[in-house]
Amino acid sequence: MNNTKDTILNQVLLLRKATITQLSEKLGISEISVRHHLIKLEAEGLVSVSEERHGVGRPRFVYCLTEKGFQIAPTNYFRLTDHALTTMKNFLGLEAFLELLKQFGRDLAEAYTSSISSENPEQILEEVTESLTRDGFVFSWTKSGESLVLTTHHCPVHHLGQKHPEVCTINHALLESLIQQPLKHDTCILHGDPGCTYTYEVLDGK
Known part of the structure; x- marks a missing residue:
């Protein structure tokens, strides 16, 4: 995956819900270029798109990471949380862990x-x-x-x-x-x- 795609995934992760305009401003590239990358990321199952209303006028498209995208995005959150849960379960036992x-x-x-x-x-x-x-x-x-x-x-x-x-x-x-x-x-x-x-x-x- 190239650096632009990595950067887009990271920005979508940080923003949680990102528009093409937001990503264009953050990355300093054209909206056409952002849209091109997002289409590829959506085809790869890394982002999903939905419509969101924001006042009067046409709804805007917002992009979010999919589960697959979350795991691929440049972050160690998943591994750290996985390790923490495993440690707590082993230390506390199942009943106390559930509580x-x-x-x-x-x-x-x-x-x-x-x-x-x-x-x-x-x-x-x-x-x-x-x-x-x-x-x-x-x-x-x-x-x-x-x-x-x-x-x-x-x-x-x-x-x-x-x-x-x-x-x-x-x-x-x-x-x-x-x-x-x-x-x-x-x-x-x-x-x-x-x-x-x-x-x-x-x-x-x-």
Whole structure:
């Protein structure tokens, strides 16, 4: 991979979501050249593109690293995190390790609790998905009979979960803390499903 592609991957990693204009300004090259490299990176499965609305006018295209791109980008984050998780699991034992991950998920939830004000189950899910989506998660929810189903379409820990499936506990604990309801984890991206789904039964509107 040439230096320009490496630099683009690094910038997309730093920005999390990058536009062609942003990358052009950061790299000091034309937008046409940036677009040319991004097309190649997308074809190689290293970046993904989506539309994002930003006020009035046409939506803009934003680029994010894929799981493959994250691992190839010039960073040691994955190896360091992998080593840390392995060490903690071996030192604590599985039961204590899982409890630590649950607590981590609960702690993450505290950053979002102030944005959830409704007591209506459907409105709570709307507020949860809106808050998490703003931070780069890709969530949606649907109603199925008396059940509400929350789906994440992109797993932020997928690359780690392939070796440490216990990290799914973080998302589960995060969502249960936000919704204040026990959730059933029905499907999982790690198992080859198109998304991770979490379901809870609505009883008497609660």
